[in-house]
Amino acid sequence: MTQTELFGHPKGLFVCFTTELWERFSFYGMKYLLLLYLTKYHLFTDAASYDVLGAYAGLVYALPLIGGLLADRYLGMRKAVVFGAILLSLGHATMAFEGSQATLYAAGSVLQETLTLDSGEKILAGTILAEEVIIQDKIALNIFFFALALITLGVGFLKPNISAIVGRLYELEDTRRDAGYTIYYMGINIGSFAAVLLCGWLGETFGWNYGFGTAGIGMLFGLFSFLYGQRYLYNHADPSEPKKLKEAFLGPINTEWSIYLISILSLSIVWWLVQHEPIVHITQNSMLIVAIVALILYSMSYHQESVLHDKAALTLATFSVVTGLVWAITGKDIGLGLMLLSLFAFIGYGFKTNKSPEYRRTVVLMFLILSSVVFWALFEQSAGSMTLYADRVLDRDVNGQEIRASMFGSLNAGFIMILAIPLAVFWTWLGRKNMEPSTPVKFGLGIIQAGLGFGALVIGAHYTNDAGKVAAIWMVLAYLLHTTGELCISPVGLSAVSKLSIHKVVGVSMGTWFLATALSETISTRIGKMASIDTSGVEQATTEAMLATYTNLYSTLMWIGICVGLFVILLSPWLKKEMKGIH
Numbered sequence: 001m002t003q004t005e006l007f008g009h010p011k012g013l014f015v016c017f018t019t020e021l022w023e024r025f026s027f028y029g030m031k032y033l034l035l036l037y038l039t040k041y042h043l044f045t046d047a048a049s050y051d052v053l054g055a056y057a058g059l060v061y062a063l064p065l066i067g068g069l070l071a072d073r074y075l076g077m078r079k080a081v082v083f084g085a086i087l088l089s090l091g092h093a094t095m096a097f098e099g100s101q102a103t104l105y106a107a108g109s110v111l112q113e114t115l116t117l118d119s120g121e122k123i124l125a126g127t128i129l130a131e132e133v134i135i136q137d138k139i140a141l142n143i144f145f146f147a148l149a150l151i152t153l154g155v156g157f158l159k160p161n162i163s164a165i166v167g168r169l170y171e172l173e174d175t176r177r178d179a180g181y182t183i184y185y186m187g188i189n190i191g192s193f194a195a196v197l198l199c200g201w202l203g204e205t206f207g208w209n210y211g212f213g214t215a216g217i218g219m220l221f222g223l224f225s226f227l228y229g230q231r232y233l234y235n236h237a238d239p240s241e242p243k244k245l246k247e248a249f250l251g252p253i254n255t256e257w258s259i260y261l262i263s264i265l266s267l268s269i270v271w272w273l274v275q276h277e278p279i280v281h282i283t284q285n286s287m288l289i290v291a292i293v294a295l296i297l298y299s300m301s302y303h304q305e306s307v308l309h310d311k312a313a314l315t316l317a318t319f320s321v322v323t324g325l326v327w328a329i330t331g332k333d334i335g336l337g338l339m340l341l342s343l344f345a346f347i348g349y350g351f352k353t354n355k356s357p358e359y360r361r362t363v364v365l366m367f368l369i370l371s372s373v374v375f376w377a378l379f380e381q382s383a384g385s386m387t388l389y390a391d392r393v394l395d396r397d398v399n400g401q402e403i404r405a406s407m408f409g410s411l412n413a414g415f416i417m418i419l420a421i422p423l424a425v426f427w428t429w430l431g432r433k434n435m436e437p438s439t440p441v442k443f444g445l446g447i448i449q450a451g452l453g454f455g456a457l458v459i460g461a462h463y464t465n466d467a468g469k470v471a472a473i474w475m476v477l478a479y480l481l482h483t484t485g486e487l488c489i490s491p492v493g494l495s496a497v498s499k500l501s502i503h504k505v506v507g508v509s510m511g512t513w514f515l516a517t518a519l520s521e522t523i524s525t526r527i528g529k530m531a532s533i534d535t536s537g538v539e540q541a542t543t544e545a546m547l548a549t550y551t552n553l554y555s556t557l558m559w560i561g562i563c564v565g566l567f568v569i570l571l572s573p574w575l576k577k578e579m580k581g582i583h
Contacts (some may be wrong), residue, residue: 010169015229017187020162022222024191026092029199029215031383032409037208043102043134046532051277054525056148058280061518063156065511070259076239077161078230084157085223091150092216096209099140105133149270165237193413200406282328284519289324291512292366293317299362300354302502316346357580358502364578365500369516371443374564375489376520378450378557379482382409385528393547395469411479423487438576439496442488444569449485451561453478454554461551468543499582
C-alpha cells in the first residue's frame with residue numbers, strides 16, 4: 001500500500017510527531033513541578049523529595065527496555081503505544097488529586113487541637129511540642145505514588161516504540177530518514193518547551209492540580225491523535241506474529257490480554273519502588289555491571305566458537321561481577337575498588353589475548369557509556385537542585401514580572417530548537433575540512449560544558465542583588481552551556497552505539513546506554529541531596545546561607561565536569577585508535 005505524504009514525508013511521521021509532542025508535554029509538565037510540589041505542599045524534606053524524583057526518573061529510563069522487548073516479540077509497536085498512552089493519561093489524571101496540604105507544627109508551639117500521628121499515637125490539645133510535627137495526607141500521598149507508577153509504566157510502553165515507528169515509515173535507503181527524525185526530535189522539544197512554561201506557571205500560580213491537570217490533558221490529546229492517525233502507519237507498527245497474541249496464556253486469557261493484565265498487576269511493584277530509591281539504585285548498578293561485563297565477554301568470543309574454555313577470562317569476568325554486586329548492595333568503597341581492579345584486569349587481559357576490532361570497539365563503547373553517566377548526572381540537576389535553587393536564591397523578577405522557578409526548565413528545550421540544526425551543520429562543515437572532532441573528543445567537550453554551566457552559577461553567586469539573590473541571567477547561561485554539552489553527547493552517543501557495537505547485540509548495547517542514563521538519574525538526585533535544606537529550616541534559613549550551600553555543591557560539580565572531560569579528551573587519541581576506523 002502506497003503511503004500518503006505531507007510536506008514530502010509519510011503522514012505517519014506527523015502522527016508520531018504529535019503523539020510524542022503531547023507525551024513529552026505531559027512528562028516535562030509534571031517533572032519540573034515534582035520537587036516543588038513535594039517540598040511546598042506535602043512538606044517533604046529536600047532529601048526525601050530527591051529520593052522520590054530519583055526513583056521515578058530512574059524507572060522511567062529503565063522500563064522502556066521491557067516495553068520495547070514486549071512490543072518486539074508480542075504486541076507490536078502500535079498496540080504498545082496505545083496501551084502506554086492510556087496508562088499515561090490515567091496517571092496524569094490521578095496526579096491532579098492533591099488531597100489536603102500538609103501542616104507543620106513548630107517545636108515550642110501549643111497545640112490547639114488533638115493530633116493523631118501516623119503511628120496512631122495521640123498528642124492532646126494544650127501540649128507544648130518538644131519537637132516539630134508534620135501531619136501529611138497519607139491517602140493523597142498513596143494516590144500520588146500510584147499516579148507515578150501509572151506514568152512510569154506508561155512511558156515504558158510508549159517511549160521506545162513511538163520512536164521505533166518513525167524508522168519503520170522509511171525504507172532503509174530512504175534519504176529522507178534523517179530529516180524525518182529531525183522533525184520528530186523537534187516535536188519532542190516543542191512539547192517540552194511549551195509544557196514547562198505553561199504547566200509550571202499554572203501549577204505555581206493557581207494550584208498544583210492545575211499544572212498536573214494540564215499535563216494530563218496534553219496526554220489525552222496525544223492519545224486521541226495517535227488513535228485517529230494510526231491508519232497512516234499502514235501496518236508498519238502491527239505485531240509481527242498476530243496469531244501469537246490470540247493463543248491462550250493464562251488459562252482462558254490470551255497472550256495479548258495476559259500482557260495487559262500482568263502489566264497492571266505490576267503497578268503494585270512499581271508503586272513500591274518509587275518509594276524505595278535505594279532498591280532502584282542497587283538494581284540499576286547491578287544490571288549495568290552485568291551488561292558491561294557480558295558485552296565485553298561476548299566481544300571476546302566473537303571470532304571464536306566460545307570463550308568458555310578461557311578460564312582466566314571467565315574468572316576475571318566473574319570476579320568483576322561479584323565485586324560489583326557487593327559494591328552495589330553495600331555501597332562500600334572497598335567493593336568499588338576491587339571491582340575496578342578486576343575490571344581493569346579483565347579488559348587488560350582481553351587486550352593482550354584478543355586482537356579483534358570488535359573487542360576493542362566494544363571496550364571503547366563501554367567507556368563512552370560510563371563517561372555519559374557523569375554528564376547526565378550533572379545535566380539532570382535541572383529538574384532537581386537547579387529548580388530548588390531557582391525557587392530559593394534566584395532573582396526571578398524580570399521587568400516587574402515574576403518568572404516561576406519551574407519555568408526555567410524550558411530553557412533546555414528552547415536552546416535545543418535554536419541550536420540543534422546549526423550545530424549539526426557546523427559538524428558537517430568541519431567534517432568536509434577533516435577537522436571534525438572524534439566521538440571521544442565530543443564526549444569530553446560535552447562533559448566540560450556541563451561543568452562550566454555550574455561555573456556560571458558559581459560566578460553569579462559573587463554578584464548578588466540587595467536581597468542576596470543571583471541574577472537570572474546566570475541561570476540562563478548555565479542552561480545554555482548544559483544544552484550545548486547535551487548536543488555534543490546525546491545524538492553523538494546514540495550514533496556511537498549503532499556504529500561501535502557488534503551487529504548481533506545492537507539492541508542490548510542500546511539498552512545498556514539507556515540503563516546508564518537511568519542510573520545517572522538516581523546519581524543526580526543523590527548529588528542534589530548534598531545541598532539539602534530541611535523543609536522546616538527553609539523559613540529560617542537566610543538567602544545567604546542557602547546560596548552558600550548550593551554554591552559549594554556547584555563548585556564541586558564544576559571541577560568534576562572539567563576534570564572528567566579533560567581526562568576523556570586526553571584519552572581520545574587512544575580511544576580513536578581502538579575504534580578501528582569508526583569515526
